[in-house]
Amino acid sequence: MDGSHIVQPELEISLLGEPRVFSNGVLVPLPTSRKTRALLAYLVRTRRTHRRDRLCTMFWNIPDDPKASLRWSLSKLRRVLNTPDHMRISADRERVRYDGRGSVLDIDAIQTALRVSGPSLQVEDLEQMARRLDGVFLDGLDGAGDEGFECWLEAERDDARAMRVTVLRQLVSHPDISQATAEKWLRFWRGIDPDGADAHMETVAADAQGLRDRVPGLDLLMARRSTSVTVVEPVTDAAAKPAPAPAREHHPRRQQQRIGFCAARDGTKIAYATVGSGAPILRAGNWFNHLELDRESPIWGRAFSKLAQRRTLVRYDERGCGLSDWDVAKLSLETFVEDLTTVADKLGLERFPLIGLSHGCAVAIEYAVRNPERVSGLVLIGGFAAGWHHAACSEERARREAVRRLTEVGWASDNPAYRHIFSLTFMPDANTDVLTWFDEYQLQATSARNAARFQDAFGNIDVRQKLAAVTAPTVVLHSKYDQRVPIAQGLELAREIPNAHFVPLESRNHILVEDEPAWDVCSSAINAFLSEHGI
Incomplete structure (x- = not known):
């Protein structure tokens, strides 16, 4: 030119x-x-x-x-x-x-x-x-x-x-790059992100050998030890074409949402919402929920719509955020499980599938182990068994602690940059409108103090010893290039939970957004899982 x-x-x-x-x-x-x-x-x-x-x-x-x-x-x-x-x-x-x-x-x-x-x-x-x-x-x-x-x-x-x-990953994977040049950039990638680089190359090796649909595929992907995980090739609707926009009458923003409140054993008020009709499906709380603002979400709105088409979708705000009590003494895995238990008991849910996202996966796992007779299936998306206090290297812990300090001093600021840190790591490929919405959503979902406390609570989570005790049918879905929770942590869930199915998603987003193909893959895989097990 x-x-x-x-x-x-x-x-x-x-x-x-x-x-x-x-x-x-x-x-x-x-x-x-x-x-x-x-x-x-x-x-x-x-x-x-x-x-x-x-x-x-x-x-x-x-x-x-x-x-x-x-x-x-x-x-x-x-x-x-x-x-x-x-x-x-x-x-x-x-x-x-x-x-x-x-x-x-x-x-x-x-x-x-x-x-x-x-x-x-x-x-x-x-x-x-x-x-x-x-x-x-x-x-x-x-x-x-x-x-x-x-x-x-x-x-x-x-x-x-x-x-x-991100740039190095695209370079290493670029179809027009020579092998020697790709290896050069791979060395740079390993220098700053060894786990991500190795997981990527192991995934490439597994894909190349056509092993993703049977057990040995995960041996290559993990390159550590044998596993009993079944890796499922994602099923898509309409030959993998993006699904059309949902009909207006099925969208939770247009359906009537019924909000109620219940009290946990320590007196904390927990807000919950139900939408749709039919057999219940419960979504565990995750990150910052806000039952009212979620309804206008460009991120979760379509997902709520699909889940509520033939079921009663139950959601709730964890203590410390949304419409639930913010001024609480403790935020921990134990209190998160208590919140879930309180809602399930309040609504008289006898047996139901449970969906967990991010740290909500650990909450769902802990609940399922304690109440095997009530959980008919587990859907775990972008999850982890051990938080960063347990599983992260010293460098990663230092970064997490720095972000926590930044949260304390800047979360409530008019400057969205303090919250944009989370938006970009949760959804690096989302468009500007979605990121802007999420920046403001976080501000309204919780306080600066609780945002910092949540990060500590997530870091202290550890359900690694509970994974083998899960008896419910389980599907684990995880973005291959998740910028927030590496795919290796999702693979750990699938490897240790008996007979779990694993579905890799072609995305960098920790929170899938509606307009990316991985969202449709994820949705179809969940529907296939629920249908397969008659849930």
Whole structure:
């Protein structure tokens, strides 16, 4: 392509590596002050209005005059970013604003390319991204701000690392790449994500040998020890074509939802909802539920619709979130199981299939082991047996703890970036509208304190010793490239639960979204499982 036809942006900003700014292709000298550079990066990356007093606290919490320090830094940044035609940095007595129109930010450009172009990216594009993402986000600016800035910086670095893993995975799998080049990039991938890289290659090996439909397939996939898991080839409706949008009358947003309340043994009020008619199916609570807001969800709405077409779908909000009591003494696996038990008893559910998502899988497993006569089947999606306090490496634990600190200081902020960390790891391939919805949903679903407490509770979960005691028919579904809970953890569930079936899903999303093919595969596999066992 003739480069003369490429329109160069007026301003290019790079935050991968040391911060740099280019105006019409020419490098612009930045102020030498580390705090001023950190302020530049924070304004540019967050892309929103900030209160002056918060910026003063974040960067200049000193006995001297922090307001004067902020004014000085803003004057320096105006010289870098503003032009006669475009005032990118503006401020009044209370707020500071950044207008990014006409500029390109390197990490944003990579993120957009991955979301929009995805698998259609060329090898050359992916290689360039991989090299750019090799640079440390805001290299050299550690300690330039307070704890809130440090938590934000660490979370941004985690996001950049996750993007690099995505790019490397696409490179290694690209149909146009040579074997030697693929092996080179695989070494880079293993350097930052050994478990993900090995699981991917083992999955490729299993697929290539056509073993996914019988037991030995999992030997290759796990490459650890023999297993009794049955790996089921996903069944799709209408020859794997995406299902049409559900009829309006079947959508829970249009069906009448009946909300009630019941009290756990410690007096905690638990909100539950039923929709549809017929035999019951119960969904265990997971992450942050909110019975009312879920009904308007672009994520779960269609799933609720399909489940409620011929059944009574029962959902509830765990303690600490949604319409249930928020001010509770304890959040733990034991209290989560107590919430499920309270709802099942309140509704007089004698025998029913139980669906678990994410940490809800462990809750469902624990309940099923304690009440084998009541659970007719287990559907486990994106789950794990042991939380990060037990199963994660020291590096992963450090990242989790950093995100927990960030949650405490920023969850309730007007800035959605603090919650966007979760949105992006839960649904890296979701579109902007879905991510924006989920950012706001989390804010309304629980408090900052409880969001941090939930993370601790999830980390302490451990049902590994209970898996062999499950007697209910079980299907385990897990995204191959789950960015939140690696597929190896789903495979552990399937390997240890007797006679479990395993269904791999072609997705990076921990929470499947309605418009991705994996959603239809998952839905069809669940229906096939329930039909097969007459549940």
